[in-house]
Structures are given as C-alpha cells and as structure tokens.
Amino acid sequence: AEGQGNLPKLVLTSPQKSEAEIYLFGGCITSWKVASKDLLFVRPDAVFNKIKPISGGVPHCFPQFGPGLIQQHGFGRNMDWSVVDSENADDSAAVTLELKDGPYSRAMWDFAFQALYKVTVGADSLSTELKITNTDNKPFSFTTALHTYFRASSAKASVRGLKGCKTLNKDPDPKNPIEGKEDRDEVTFPGFLDCVYLDAPNELQFDNGLGDKI
Template identity: 50%
Template sequence: MALAAMRCRAARPAAASRRSAVSSRRVTVVSASMSVADLNTKYGIPGSVEFKEGKSGSTVVALKHACGSSAEMYLFGACVTSWKQPSGDEILYVRPDAVFDKSKPISGGVPHCFPQFGPGAMQQHGFARNLDWAVSATAADPNPDERDPTVEVVLTESDYTTKMWPHKFKAVYTVSLHGEQLNCQLRVINTDDKPFDFTAALHTYIEVLSIDKAKVTGLKGLKYLCKAKDPKNPEDKVEDRDAVDFTGYTDSVYLNSPNHVELEVGTGAAVALDSSGWEDTVVWNPWHTMKDCYQSFCCVENAKFGSAAKVGPGQSWTASVSFSVVDVSK
C-alpha cells in the first residue's frame, strides 16, 4: 500500500445513504459452477461489476466505483481479498501462505466464520469459508456521482454442511462500494422447521505499516476474553488501555463492543469499522507463530460470539459493517 497517500484519505458518508434504485439489477440464483463468460453475460455491469479468472483458476468478482475505488471477492468462501482506495492503495492483507486452489480457506482479506467462530463441534471457523457461494444479484446505482457497484451471493445447506450442522438455511452476503467505503452485509435465514443458533465473524485482515506501530481504539473499559494463553479457557479481563497495542501474541474477544472501532495503521491513517448487529470485536495478531508476515497485518474482526445468534423458523439475522479510511494525523 502506498502509505503516504493512504493517510490523506477521509471517510465518505455512511453506507445507510445508499439508494435502492439501480441502473442495472440482475437477479436469479445460479449454480456456483457457472463459467466466467456466463457470469458476465448474466450479471456483469460494464464499468461496475466484472467476473474474471483469479489465482488457480478460481472465479473472482471485481467491483469498481466511479470515484476509482475497487474491490475483489472470490466466490470460493465469498472472501473479499482486495479493497483499494482511488489512489490505488490496498487496505486489506492477504498472507503469503494463502492458496486459491480451494484446498483450504483463503488466508487473508475478509474470510467468513459461519456457523461457528473458532474451534468447536465442527471444523475450525465453520464451513462457509470452504465452499463456493452462488451469485444471486448484481446492481449499480444510477446516480453518476454515486454509482455503487454491488454483488450478492448466497450459500445454502448441502450434504456436506448438514453432516456438520443439521439445519436448512440460506446465507445472503452483499458486498458493495459506496464511494471509498467497502460495505459488507450478512443475512442468515432459517429455512428449516426448527430453530437454530450459531456464532459468526468476518475475519478481516488489514495491512499495517508495522505491527509495533498499530493500535486499536474504541475498546477501553470493555470486558474481553483473552485467548492468548489458552484458547479453550480464556481469561476474563477488562481493557484499561486507551489504545490496544501489540507487544506479543494477541487473541482477544471484546464483548458488547461499540459500533465504531478504529485500527490506526501507523501512517497517520486509520481504518474505521462501523458495524450493526455484530455486537463483539476480535483483535488478533499471530506474532512469532507467523514470523514471515505478522508485522504486516492486524485482524480486527466483527463477531457474534459472546451470545449465539438464535433464529426461529422463517426468521432471519442480519449484521453489517462499513469500512472506511480516516485521517488521524491531526
């Protein structure tokens, strides 16, 4: 990332101002195995939404805003792997050990944790990050100054998922650009005849100048679970720091966190996370367990973990987050 340029970026208005009208909207849930050419025919919007072949032949959807910002998401895992400012500055971080051949989840960007965050009865962080999601809609706002490119993808139950989690569901994930902002919304619908519960998170990796210069603000006074010593038996603590900094392995779950949290990246800029519905915030850095890359990123994750989401038949749960770059040098 061109860090000097990134410092000059300021947040745009909140994503709530997105207009519902669209210049082009194409809706039909399709197989995740559609070719890139077919996806572009059905869902591509010139200048706004394009499907292309990514690494290892995996399909990527690219969003481009009229202001010059951009984002990319792999359909495998519905993992956003790039979010760039109009200057070309990359905000997200993909680890050097990441693979894209679907042999394992993509390590970096914004991976999903659903229907389980962390270890538990099923595989680590659940199954949503291990599967292809299907495209269900694309759109672009008609206002020439705010042409917001949007893609919506869905995941439903299969033989693979019901062996781990015996429920019928529909997860709908919407990713859009509003000016320089990246907006992500997850909606989980219970299509079963019995209630279910789950935990979830967006495991967001953000690039920093150096981890020793990074700090997270907005968490002071919160109760948190410190999982650094023993993830299965976390320590209960209260955050007394004005800003959370990094001097070693960090894995903390802040309960009932505020809607606004910032990660200062060490350049005079911060990435602001404005969320709704997630409730908790996770701060993670692997330190020397990943010696080749730990200095270059910090994970600040929106989570639903302290209390599981409980969804009855025919009901749904929704959470969203808007990411923006703000100047904190003044």
Template identity: 50%
Template structure:
C-alpha cells in the same frame, strides 16, 4: 472528506505477500466459459465484472466511479482486495494463502460461520471453504455516482448437514459507496426448527508495522483473552485507550461499540462501523507467523459472546462499513 489524499502506502516488502503462487490450475476453457456466463448474467460494464483469479477461481470485481475497487472470490465469498482511488490496498492476504480450494483463503475478509473459533465442527465453520452462488448484482445510481454491489448466497448441502444439521440460507452483499466498503450478512432459517450459531468477518487489515498499529474504541470492555488457551479464555477488563502489540494477541471484546478504529502507522486509520455485530475480535499471531505478522492486524466484527438464535422462517443480519480516516488532525 476525500480519503484518497491520505497517506496509506505501506512498505514495499509487504506487497509480494498479496498473491501466492497457484498450486493447481483448472483448464482455461472451462474457466473462460464459467466467467463468461457470470458476466453475461450479472456483469455491469464499468461497475461489476467477473474474471479468472488465482488457480482459476472466479472473482467478482467491483469498481466505483471515484476510483475505488474491491475483489471477492466466490470460493468462501472472501473479499481479497479493497483499494482506495489512490491505488492503496487496505486489506492483507497472507503469503501462505492458497486459492486451489484445498483450504480457506488466508487473508482479506474470510467468513466464520456457523462457528467462530474451535468447537464441535471444523475451525471457524464451513462457509469459508465452500463456493457461494451469485444471486444479483447492481450499480444503482445515487445523486452522484453508481454504487456497485454483488450478492452471493450459500445454502445447506450434504456436506454442511453432516456438521450442522439445519437448513439455512446465508445471503452476503458486498458493495462500494464512494471510497467505503460495506459487507452485509443475513442468515435465514429455512428449517422447521430453531438453530443457534456464532459468526465473524475475519478482517485482515494491512499495517505499516505491527509495532505502530493501534486499536481504539475498546477501553473499559470485558474481553476474553484467548492467547494462552482459546478453549478456556481468561476474562479481563480492557484499561488501555490504545491497544498496541508486543506479543501474540487473540482477544474477543464483548458488547463492543459500533465504531472501532485501527491506526495503521501511516497517519491513517481504518474505521469499522457496524450494526448487528455485537463483539469485536483483535488478533495478531506475532512471531508464530514470522513471515508476515509485521504487516497486518485483524480487527473482526463478531457474534460470539452470545450466540444468535433464529426461529424457523426468521432471519438475523449484521453489517459493517469500512472507511479510511485521517488521524493526524
């Protein structure tokens, strides 16, 4: 089914929120050289391109022959755009987002690793506020089109070791298959001792209005309601076929199914099909973020209820594929 024909267009008021003004800008000559080097080493004409993004941060752009596209900042390995062939944007970047590396990018698909939520280290860990390095890019042909992809890596540093005393290699691959976006995270233990971690992809999805949004596929699950106290969540059972929003929502659904959908209010839904991610987080800040809460809902793939344990030389991996589906039939 060709999803590009679906009505996904959002209210025009949401569009200005997708790009916040840059606060700090690097010299053009330095950035031009960096982007040029990346294009020389990894660029693939028509499929994979590197460019200067907001505040001079390098961005990798994936373009599929069908017309879909995706953009990812190397800072935080944060996917900030995924567009359908129609040009409709699926992800959401908050109006308070900054790109000068003073804090993680607020929106798109930020990483939470090696800690999801509050804990012993900084909120959501360190992966979302560090530069990832490009390792490979490809546009391997399938029977119909070329599927562009890019792989980036993050390893330990003095900065990470002070918070999390382990050697590791995180490998993140982002690719387009037709109109679908696939994100795969692999964590390799390069240390001589085992380690535990929690993780999530903090996916912001644009909706027409939060009152029209619905999350389906989670009925009957046990969930941790973190709305009142994220450090001491209430344990509840979901009895709703459709999760709707009339107040602050922060819930972690344990042992969730591999297929979950978010209806965005236009007759379309974003389907998340995952493997390896055992839990699903549903979050909307409601009026605690008055400027933008109406326009997005976070449906996040997570590994939280039971931490991942990785032995030396072993690895853990998880994948999610996002697609737009018609819910009017």
C-alpha cells in the same frame, strides 16, 4: 474474472474507482483498494485450490466461530457462493452473493438455510451485510464472524474505542483466560496479543500504522 488457481472472482468497482475483489469460493473478499492502495492482507502462504479456505482478506466464519462441534470456523469459507444480485449507484457499487445448504454442509450440520451476503464499495468505504434465513422445518442456532485480515504495521498499528470493555486475555493460556478491563484510549500491539473484548461498541477506529484510519 479468473483469479488465482483459476478460481472465479468478481471485481467490484465504485464510480470513484475504489475496488474490491471477491472470490466465489468462500465468498471471500481478498482485496479492497482505495486510491490504488490495498487495505487488506492475504497471507503469502494462502492457497487457491478449494482444498483449504483462502487465508486472508475477509473470510467467513459460519455457522460456527472458532472450534466446536463441526470444523474450525464452519463451512461457509469452504463452499462456492453464487451471485444473485448487483447494483450501481452514483457513489457506490454492490453485489449480493448467496450460499445454500448442500451435501457438504448437511453432512456436518443437518439444516436447510440461505445466506445472503451483500458487499458494497463506496468512494472510500467497504461495507458488508450478512442475512441468514432458516429454510428448514426445525430451529437452529449459529454463530458467525468476518475474520478480517488488515494490512498493517504491527509496531505502529492501534485501535481506538475499546476503553472500558471487559477483556479475556488468552495469553499465555487460551483455556484459562484472565479477566480484566481495558483502561487505554488506544490499544497498541507491542508483541503477541490474543485477547477477547466483551460488549465492544459497533464502531471502532483502526489505524494501520501505514497512514490509513479505518
């Protein structure tokens, strides 16, 4: 399908009609709808021109999360991914995208690699799996993340499952975070928050304040 800015996109639909939209530029999921309700958010000022990454949905951070030796969050969100596989089951639909090194990536990170990104849509679920393979003859290290934007009411949203985690509070000084420990069962967002949670569990519950728990 053709998306905004005439960029190619995929529409992945489960048998129960849940739906995800994925742009090949950046391998970015921009929409995930359950019962026609979109649970993801794309910024109003997002551009779809391949000059900047798509600001919203589920962008990739690869091979670097945050600032560092190469551009912020790496180049995975600035390159075209390709479709290598798709599958349908009774309760889900899935597609696998691939990203390989090229002149653009090698100019800033001189390694050969293959990234396989599988996206699966179920009746009321969205799951992702990212596999990185070193296809070079020398070792490399990397960091990665999915920088997810959820649609939410900040005044009502909350997260459960972080109690007991060590924290690094980057507000007001990101360069000198304050160490602490989360003692709340439910983390809320009454104002600006920039906090890192260390050793967080694999599963958290996010209440978007709009009637959905993810």
